[in-house]
Amino acid sequence: MATAKTEAFTQAEQDLAAFAKALAHPARIAILKILAAQNECICGKIVDVLPLAQSTVSQHLKELKNAGLINGTVDGPKSCYCINWKAFEKINGKFSFLFSSLKTQNEKACC
Amino acid sequence: MATAKTEAFTQAEQDLAAFAKALAHPARIAILKILAAQNECICGKIVDVLPLAQSTVSQHLKELKNAGLINGTVDGPKSCYCINWKAFEKINGKFSFLFSSLKTQNEKACC
DNA sequence: TTGCATTATCGTAATAAAACGATAAAACAA
DNA sequence: TTGTTTTATCGTTTTATTACGATAATGCAA
Known part of the structure; x- marks a missing residue:
């Protein structure tokens, strides 16, 4: 099968993955910057x-909106x-938490 | 076409997107935690x-390794x-930079 | 040497993502 | 009313991703 086995992981892991997926395209990062x-x-x-259609x-x-990262309203024809x-x-807090929780371990580079 | 138009974006945007992509699956986040x-x-x-094969x-x-997030060495049969x-x-620094650069704007919620 | 344990790779199938053109919808202008 | 502008959606195609089983490769144990 090709469907991601999301149900097998924790909610936090799924949330982070979904957030990361929303950022996993340069166009979407560019949009956020704009x-x-x-x-x-x-x-x-x-x-x-x-440079896209x-x-x-x-x-x-739409994907950024679905991920909850942006709001969108209709203003007339625009x-x-x-x-x-x-x-x-x-969501940024969750990310920072992951990083810090990873970092608190001793950073032994054994390979 | 379906190939992402990565060449049309900045290197920083591509780097961030590639990093995000590496984290865009709960299994890979779980692996990093482990x-x-x-x-x-x-x-x-x-x-x-x-819970995967x-x-x-x-x-x-392999994907985490390609993204540069982990090291891997062969130790006998393991x-x-x-x-x-x-x-x-x-790469975490780049991410934090994106967040902070986004955040320095006044957070006007206009829609 | 032969077998065992471990991991990587290959082949394959199903789903998701990315991109575009064409079309629809919606509000305003003429 | 008719056209124009703007954006969303639909349909389609191509590529990427996810997953698994089967197989290969590797080094150790017997």
């Missing part, structure tokens, strides 16, 4: 900056996106 | 803990793995 570089929501203009960008935005800071902080 | 929880390299025993675990280990702390730190 959104963060603005003080306000961005309505349009995202497609113009990226409009439908592809829309797809990436759509506005901005970073969901609250969710981002929460 | 490795970090030990003081020494782990020779064997990884397969026993995970031996070949699948070997595949995940293989020994441990976390590559140096690479991990470096």
Whole structure:
């Protein structure tokens, strides 16, 4: 089978993996940077900056939204996106926790 | 086409995406935890803990190794793995930098 | 040498992801 | 009303990922 055996792992492991998956494409990281570089929501203009088709960008935005990393609202014929800071902080905390928990071990490089 | 247009993005974005991809599966996060929880390299025993076939675990280990997150050496009939702390730190730093650079913006939630 | 234990690799199958074009929907302008 | 702009969705194709069993390779034990 090809379906990931997610059910066999802890919820924390699944959450981290899902978050990592949302970041696992340079286009989505670029989108987050673009959104963060603005003080306000961005309505349009995202497609113009990226070297991807409009439908592809829309797809990436949808994935970021599904992962909870960004918010999106409809503003007339346009759509506005901005970073969901609250969710981002929460999930960033989990990440930092993983790193720190890994790091607290003695860093013996034995191979 | 289905190939990711990685060449269209910055090296930093690609690096982060590649790192995120390595973490984008609960099994690989679980493996990192297992490795970090030990003081020494782990020779064997990884397969026993995970609910996956031996070949699948070997595949995940290979991906972590390719991403530079772990080291692996052959020890007789067994293989020994441990976390590559140096690479991990470096890449973790990049991640933290992304987070902090995102966070330095004012966190206006406008949508 | 022969067998055993361990791990990597190969082959294969099923699902997911990435990308695009075409089309639909929605709100505004003329 | 009709057209324009903007974005989402659908359908499709290509590639990547996940998973497993089977097999190969490796070094040790008997």
